[in-house]
Amino acid sequence: MLKVYLKELLELTRDKKTLIFTILLPTLIMPVIMLGFITLSTKIAKKAVDEDLSYAIVGGEYYPELVEQLVKNDKLKQETVKDIEKAKTMINANDLRFAIVIPEDAQARLRAGLNIEIKMLYNDSATTSAIIFRRVNDAIKDLKEQEVNRRYAQLGLSEAQGKAINNPIELIKTSTADKRESFGEKIGGFLPYILILIGLSGAMYPAIDIGVGEKERGTLETLLLTPVPRFQLVLAKFLVIFTTSFVSVFFSLISFGLMIGFLGPMMLSGIGSQGSSAVNEIMKALATISSFDVFLMFLMLVPVAAIFASVLLSVSIYARTFKEAQNYMSPLMMLVIFPLILPLLPGVKLDWVWASVPITNVSLAIKEIFKGTIDMGMLAVIFVSTTVIAGLLLGLCNWWFQREQVLFRN
Missing domain, CATH: 3.40.1710.10 (abc type-2 transporter like domain)
Structure with missing residues (x-):
């Protein structure tokens, strides 16, 4: 099984498309595009504000x-x-x-x-x-204030008394959340959205290549004739897809961290005093995230990557051609996006109801880890339940691989 795993992994690394989709795209291209888009948007907005x-x-x-x-x-x-x-x-x-x-x-x-x-x-x-x-x-704000103060003076009122007439009761917002929790609630839902989709895209092409790709190359029959049990063949292919998916997430998270930590402040420093202060607040909030928190985020992505590997391998084995496999991937992508959108909606919190929804529960858990408010007991339940689902899907993939009418649909 180890030889099959290394053989499949070696073939993927020799393929330029695999290197682009699993390493270059999540590590360099996507972070640069996102950071460039943010910088460009900021400059365009600043130009609109300063325009004559x-x-x-x-x-x-x-x-x-x-x-x-x-x-x-x-x-x-x-x-x-x-x-x-x-x-x-x-x-x-x-x-x-x-x-x-x-x-x-x-x-x-x-x-x-x-x-x-x-x-x-x-x-x-x-x-x-x-x-x-x-x-x-x-x-014309100053002109408005001058007219208001003039009217206050006509009535014999001070400026403070006049403002009190217009606003007799003022409600002042005072948040009890710390900076990390507040920052995490606002944008924490986007982090798992990006990471999980990168994990899916990182597994998609390798799954197609080592499944239906072997059918088209005519090497699947040769592989089945080897004295390696089919379950070990499935497990080796599964581990290859799992590896590429997790490596994509790993490199992308490191790349995003480097972009935000080093290049982000330099590129956004020209926004102005308000922009610089906002960047400083973000950096202070991110500084409170410990290495253990990052480890927990990676840990929650392990069973998700296993789910993707099992499902994508099953789909790839079922497809007759490379093109047919690609057609199956689009609806699969949509099925993943919908559960990822739910944590972005207002009022959706991690509780025992949402903890039972696959993908959504992991996304909410990563968001709570990012905020620093995760319940470790619920985290353990989500990890175990997601791992069980991944195991069941791997078993289904193995059963799927045993069927001759699935392997040789042509």
């Missing part, structure tokens, strides 16, 4: 203070447009980013202590429309 916006004001003579407030902002460039319809046409043509329309009774309503409704015309279909609205709202 051309605008027009219709009815500026009715509220000159607002006009002056917008002129003070050096990122806003005023254009001379007095007609509303022309402003709308220019906005749709992207010649203007927005237009401000001030009503004629603006000053009269302010003197009467009433509010004024100032229209902001902009193209809501633009991807940066929300950022534009927020920037304009921030630009």
Whole structure:
């Protein structure tokens, strides 16, 4: 059996596709793509925030203070447009980013202590429309505060008293969770999602190659004629797929750790003070994850990799051709994705009900380990139950491999 295992493993390592899908893809390509996407998204968002916006004001003579407030902002460039319809046409043509329309009774309503409704015309279909609205709202924030303070003074109230009138009861959020738990709850569900899918993809191609691939190459019959029991053949092939799946997860986790720990802060340092502080908070939270926690995460992925190896080998042995095996893999991928989405939904917590759902229970357990709130008793139950499922599937795979009508469907 050991010779069969080493033979299959050696054949896979000689295949460039195997090296790409099991080592290069999870170790280097995927982390670089993800980190590059995050960096690019951050730079695009920063560019949208710092972009010079051309605008027009219709009815500026009715509220000159607002006009002056917008002129003070050096990122806003005023254009001379007095007609509303022309402003709308220019906005749709992207010649203007927005237009401000001030009503004629603006000053009269302010003197009467009433509010004024100032229209902001902009193209809501633009991807940066929300950022534009927020920037304009921030630009006139000081003017709003000045008007509010003026009204407080007319009523003989201090600024604090005036704010208390608008907000007599203020609810202040104070979290009892530490930084690691809070950070883990927000993004901890994505870690098992990525790791488990990488484990599945790392096992998929080797399973096809050592199953239906041997059928197409005509080497399966030769292998069956050797004096090695079929169960040992199945176990050797199973161990090869299990190895490639787990190696993919192992290298990807190390690669992600190196990317986040070393390259991440350097690439995200140009975001600004807020971005740098956010990175520092993330790094502090990650620093609390011990080597034992990482070991537990790997331990939970062992039976999952065994499940994937058993199922994929069964499918590969059943398929007639390489193409047919690939067609079976797509629905299998969907069956894995659905249980992985559940831990991302709000309100889904690790309890004895969710602990009985395969794949979902492991995903929730890894999330709780990442948060530092795992119940070791429940963790043991999930590990044992998942291992039992993997053992049953391996037994089914062995029974499947014993059937001549499955091996030689051609």
